[in-house]
Amino acid sequence: MKTRNRVLGESKEITVGSVKLGGANPVAIQSMTNTKTSEVDVTVEQVLELESAGCEIIRVSIPDQESALALANIKSKINIPIVADIHFRAELAVQAINSGADKVRINPGNIGDEAGVRSIIEAAKEAKIPIRIGVNSGSIGKELRSKDLPMSEKLVLSALEYVDLLESMDFFDMALSVKSSSVPDTIDAYRGLAKATRHPLHLGVTESGTLLNGAIRSALGIGVLLEEGIGDTLRVSLAADPVHEVHVAKEILQALGMRAFHPEVIACPTCARCEVDLFSIAEKIEDYLKFSKKTIKVAVMGCVVNGPGEAADADIGLAAGKGKGVIFVQGQSIKTVKEKDFFDELVLAIKGLD
Numbered sequence: 001m002k003t004r005n006r007v008l009g010e011s012k013e014i015t016v017g018s019v020k021l022g023g024a025n026p027v028a029i030q031s032m033t034n035t036k037t038s039e040v041d042v043t044v045e046q047v048l049e050l051e052s053a054g055c056e057i058i059r060v061s062i063p064d065q066e067s068a069l070a071l072a073n074i075k076s077k078i079n080i081p082i083v084a085d086i087h088f089r090a091e092l093a094v095q096a097i098n099s100g101a102d103k104v105r106i107n108p109g110n111i112g113d114e115a116g117v118r119s120i121i122e123a124a125k126e127a128k129i130p131i132r133i134g135v136n137s138g139s140i141g142k143e144l145r146s147k148d149l150p151m152s153e154k155l156v157l158s159a160l161e162y163v164d165l166l167e168s169m170d171f172f173d174m175a176l177s178v179k180s181s182s183v184p185d186t187i188d189a190y191r192g193l194a195k196a197t198r199h200p201l202h203l204g205v206t207e208s209g210t211l212l213n214g215a216i217r218s219a220l221g222i223g224v225l226l227e228e229g230i231g232d233t234l235r236v237s238l239a240a241d242p243v244h245e246v247h248v249a250k251e252i253l254q255a256l257g258m259r260a261f262h263p264e265v266i267a268c269p270t271c272a273r274c275e276v277d278l279f280s281i282a283e284k285i286e287d288y289l290k291f292s293k294k295t296i297k298v299a300v301m302g303c304v305v306n307g308p309g310e311a312a313d314a315d316i317g318l319a320a321g322k323g324k325g326v327i328f329v330q331g332q333s334i335k336t337v338k339e340k341d342f343f344d345e346l347v348l349a350i351k352g353l354d
């Protein structure tokens with residue numbers, strides 16, 4: 001279902017535990033725990049909650065040795081691939097790889113010296129796992145930072161410098177990210193990177209904000225890129241419960257028609273022509289379908305102007321009128337029902353699709 005771009009060509013495929021990224025594979029959903037990784041029980045509890053929300057790859061921070069060692073225990077209790085996020089200390093990355101990490105994310109610029117990077121590469125080669133080079137606008141090296149270039153170019157140059165470094169060490173199993181908290185910089189940087197490399201790209205707008213703002217900023221940044229065929233996996237960063245990150249990611253992919261996860265309820269915003277309490281019907285139907293995995297479209301429309309057309313385009317539709325409405329199934333109007341029966345009749349029609 002992925003519409004990987006026609007112009008840029010497919011990215012390379014890499015394997016992260018049981019998930020394949022890049023190539024023609026579906027864009028995978030990632031999230032990150034916000035528990036202390038060394039506290040195994042709470043971390044596992046959060047990962048399992050994220051798994052059931054639809055997370056496909058989980059990342060955990062490894063700030064100390066205790067966390068690197070805990071990774072093995074966490075991994076044995078979860079079902080999705082685990083990525084170790086490491087800054088500054090190469091030995092923690094090596095330890096995390098030895099603990100069974102399915103991928104490590106590093107920013108080679110802050111790992112210290114080349115010997116440190118080399119030790120991670122050797123461990124990753126032996127374990128046959130990929131590395132994500134994760135460059136952020138906040139962590140560009142001093143020299144590049146001082147150059148008179150747009151931030152997006154600095155991000156791309158920084159990422160490509162590290163790609164060269166890893167490739168010079170004969171390591172090619174990698175994904176890349178160039179996140180910025182600025183949506184336009186993020187979009188420009190990924191566009192530049194997609195032209196320059198075939199390595200799979202991990203999309204995200206960093207520090208994107210609290211739930212509503214963060215969701216909008218991520219949907220725009222990530223959505224524009226996906227629509228252009230750029231991106232192989234994504235993480236929506238929110239200053240909120242990470243379960244929301246997964247929900248927002250799914251909505252982005254479903255809205256673009258790239259993946260289908262759940263029913264879609266569309267409802268008109270209502271206007272002076274609407275003569276029924278449309279919002280409550282739409283909300284009740286949405287609530288009814290909350291845990292459904294059916295990938296159907298239900299349209300709840302307020303009047304005869306756009307109502308019949310939209311209702312007929314959906315799998316199930318209601319075009320309301322004054323005190324009554326018409327139920328549509330797969331484009332055909334099947335019956336006229338009273339307003340008090342709208343919800344029950346829509347449910348009946350949805351069940352009839354089974």
Ligand code: SF4
Pocket residue numbers: 268269270271272273274301302303304305306307
């Ligand atoms: S469908 Fe009808 S009620 Fe709803 S917004 Fe359009 S014109 Fe107004």
